[in-house]
């Protein structure tokens with residue numbers, strides 16, 4: 242036995258090494274199978290796939306990239322939460338400090354640009370799924386899970402947009418939520434809202450319509466900031482993670498990535 | 503020469519021409535897909551776009567809007583949508599030729615082989631991951647995220663824009679009231695997307711790129727996504743300035759640029775211009791022509807089409823599927839119809855009942 246082999250054996254034959262790497266290097270069919278089966282992340286995949294489904298020119302890797310960007314957002318978002326305080330007094334100041342004073346403040350940039358990218362990759366993922374007809378049976382259900390994921394992705398981005406609490410943020414959210422005023426029946430400037438009244442008493446007005454519910458007030462103020470913060474950091478990420486689990490599970494159960502049969 | 507290109511760009515991008523050109527482009531893409539999906543074409547498009555950007559960079563107005571940090575993603579969106587549309591149509595053309603000859607599709611050929619996820623899939627995932635991490639890091643270090651002045655609810659910036667991914671809907675506010683542009687249409691988009699797998703009766707084209715086997719579906723998605731979503735986002739980001747007025751890419755964003763508002767309701771056309779009498783006072787009578795027109799559009803058109811052009815579609819889809827599809831399509835078709843009528847006869851509302859916030 243050569244010296245090198247001996248040294249390497251003294252590492253890889255230890256109990257510690259073997260408890261972490263439970264199989265040899267994946268260059269044999271057996272070890273390749275084990276590599277995928279014995280690792281919780283890789284185990285999202287089957288052991289073997291049809292060659293057509295993993296071509297970049299087929300999937301564009303857009304679903305995978307969306308998931309990757311979601312993970313980046315979770316990681317950078319977590320770091321940002323250590324600094325950012327969601328109150329009208331402090332929010333702007335905290336965001337500002339990220340650039341000037343905080344080590345690794347560049348996390349804000351990564352978080353923002355990855356968020357923009359994620360919106361683009363979801364759209365392109367959906368584009369590819371449509372163009373390859375992958376919503377057709379048996380994948381109707383998963384397409385619908387995807388539609389909800391699309392909405393959640395946009396809502397995640399929308400709620401995050403408010404948090405810097407600068408002019409751009411507040412007015413973009415004002416413009417966006419102004420639409421809710423016009424919700425038929427439920428918005429105070431929506432068609433039919435006036436019908437919901439009894440003897441001159443209006444049930445739907447600026448102080449109780451859907452927009453008020455979204456913003457916790459008549460305009461984008463501190464209540465809206467807190468509401469958006471909680472949804473952005475806890476509510477929507479949890480829903481998204483749960484739905485992604487379902488989504489990936491369904492990809493497997495529906496026979497893997499689509500292909501001609 | 504430079505000035506000519508700038509003037510031509512400003513002229514070509516005004517909403518009417520921009521929309522018509524986008525339509526023409528999509529029609530051309532579909533009709534001439536065989537010629538347009540060759541490699542020289544996509545190379546020429548990207549070289550042309552790059553050359554244009556280099557040329558335009560030195561212009562102060564263009565530079566100001568293009569170098570806004572939040573607009574970088576829109577450029578990425580533009581480039582990726584162009585590239586992937588080209589790629590998918592290219593593969594569709596190749597597959598359609600193979601199908602016509604009785605050969606297996608590109609995907610069909612590879613589907614017979616099964617490969618191990620490690621290394622074939624894991625490696626390409628890993629490369630994507632590293633490449634994207636690198637891209638994000640470089641991007642983040644090079645371009646700082648914007649932070650404007652602290653929030654002040656008393657000072658409204660002009661223009662006030664929604665986040666970029668909703669700018670298509672904000673653009674629709676030019677033509678429709680918020681209850682349609684901001685509530686009804688987004689709701690229908692989501693509901694319509696959910697309905698797609700259940701109303702598409704065509705079993706073909708599942709798991710490979712094709713055009714000939716699903717011409718209607720592919721054209722529909724191209725128009726919906728590329729035209730009404732992506733092109734409108736680009737229009738809203740780059741070409742809409744203060745007061746949501748139109749500004750060419752080389753035009754200065756002048757707050758005082760006002761576009762004349764001379765739009766007229768259908769009721770005025772009917773009572774005043776056609777019958778030469780004042781509009782009736784009762785809103786229901788006043789709006790009767792519009793109400794009849796709109797009801798006719800939504801109730802009669804599906805039946806008419808089921809008897810004529812869509813006879814086979816109607817049979818394939820069944821009554822429920824056909825009606826759901828038609829009503830969604832009619833709502834979306836209302837967008838270009840209203841746009842065309844606004845540009846040609848300055849139509850404001852088909853039915854205008856501000857008394858009930860009910861304007862169509």
Ligand code: HEM
Nearest residue numbers: 300304305307308367375383384387388390391497498499
């Ligand atoms: C957060 C958003 C999303 C994530 C992380 C995600 C992730 C993925 C991944 C990783 C795959 C495997 C194949 C691939 O990469 O293309 C996949 C497949 C699929 N996705 Fe998504 N997706 C998302 C949103 C959507 C949306 C918006 C739709 C459509 C409305 C959708 C519909 C589907 C369908 C039908 C499949 C199966 C495709 C096939 O078998 O070829 N997904 N998704």
